[in-house]
Amino acid sequence: MKISVLSLIKLTHHHTPKALSSINEEIECCLANAGGDLNADPINDSHLKILIDQREKLVNLLLKELAEPEVKHFAKAELTVNDALLALVSSIRDEAKATLTGITKSSKAIKQYQKV
Secondary structure, eight states: OOOOHHHHOOOOOTTOOHHHHHHHHHHHHHHHHHTTOTTSOOOOHHHHHHHHHHHHHHHHHHHHHSOHHHHHHHHHHHHHHHHHHHHHHHHHHHHHHHHHHHHHHHHHHHHHHHHO
C-alpha cells in the first residue's frame, strides 16, 4: 500500500497561527517528498520526528497562551489534525514493518537456497 500523503492530511486549519503553519508546511513537505512513489526519496524519519516534536511543543505552548474562546476552537481543530497525523505516521510505520518482514523472509529463503 502506497500512501498519497497530500490527499490524506492537511495540518493547517483556519485557527492555525503563522508559527505553527510554517512547521506544518515543513512536515507536509517532508512527507510529500516521499510521496509513496518507488522512485521518490524515502522519508527522513529523524527529520520528521524533530519537526513533529517541535510542532507538539508549539501546540502545547499555544494551548497555554491563547484566550478562552480561541483556545477551544484551536484545540478542537488540532485534535482532528493530530488524529490524522497519528494515523498517517502509523500507516507509514506499518508499511515499513511489512517491507522489513518481506526482506527478512527473502533473506532466509536465499540462505536456504544456498544450502541446497
